[in-house]
Amino acid sequence: MKYQYMTGVAALSLGLGAAVAQAQEYYYLPPDAGPTFRLGIGPSFFEDGRITQFGPAGPVPSKVDYDTGLAFDAALGWDFNRYVALDFETGFIGAKINNVPGFSSDNSRLYNVPFLANVTLSCPIPHTNLVPYVGAGVGGADVVFDTDSFSDGPDTVVGSENDVVFAGQVFAGLRFQFTRHLSLDVGYKYFATADPTFTYPPDSFNVGFRGARTHSVLAALRFDF
Secondary structure, eight states: OHHHHHHHHHHHHHHHHHHHHHHHHHTOOOTTOEEEEEEEEEEEEEOOEEEEEEGGGOOOOOEEEEOOEEEEEEEEEEESSSSEEEEEEEEEEEEEEEEOTTOEEESOEEEEEEEEEEEEEEOOOTTSSEEEEEEEEEEEEEEEEEEEEEEOSSOEEEEEEEEEEEEEEEEEEEEEEOSSSEEEEEEEEEEEEOOOEEEETTTTEEEEEOOOEEEEEEEEEEEEO
16 A cells, blocks of 8 residues: 555656646746837937817918927837737837927927837847847837927917827837847838817917827847846
8 A cells, every 4th residue: 555655656756847847838938028128219310290289270281391309218128039020119209390380489389208018030140140020019108298388360379288198100220249139220211190289278279280200210238138
């Protein structure tokens, strides 16, 4: 009886050991998996926009011309392997308004603060430190219109207002892998938002713009942990 009991215990131990080993193998992370952090900066070129509303008048057929702007982003994410990664990105994409026919614009700027979930697909080139990549992201943006004076003559708005709208982006680039933990990304990003509307007190005076359409060229340091 004692022999049978010991045999049963041994069999159970072997079974549990095999199950644990299988579970460990199942949850084993690939060598390239792990958290990542990225910081990028570069110029941003805004496509011409339009004023969609200025007060109660409704649509206004005025083109908005922007100066060259600045893009900055920061992202925290996870590499599932060397080919697929997810991250959450925020940052800043903004520019000064250069000219709006029919309006006077004194130090008026539009800022976009995105919050986006990105998917990145990478394709390492064998026997090199080069990694081409493409990706896309969706989410939203907190858009800020800040002006010292923006006027069509009869009406003038002053100060800062914001609106949260839908946003998305696509991007592509080339990564230079210096070490296992440090690389430099050089890439292009197209970013777009839905149309924001800014409401100024005291009489709910609405100022609307066509959403941002920007083309940015960024250099980014990427850290793999």
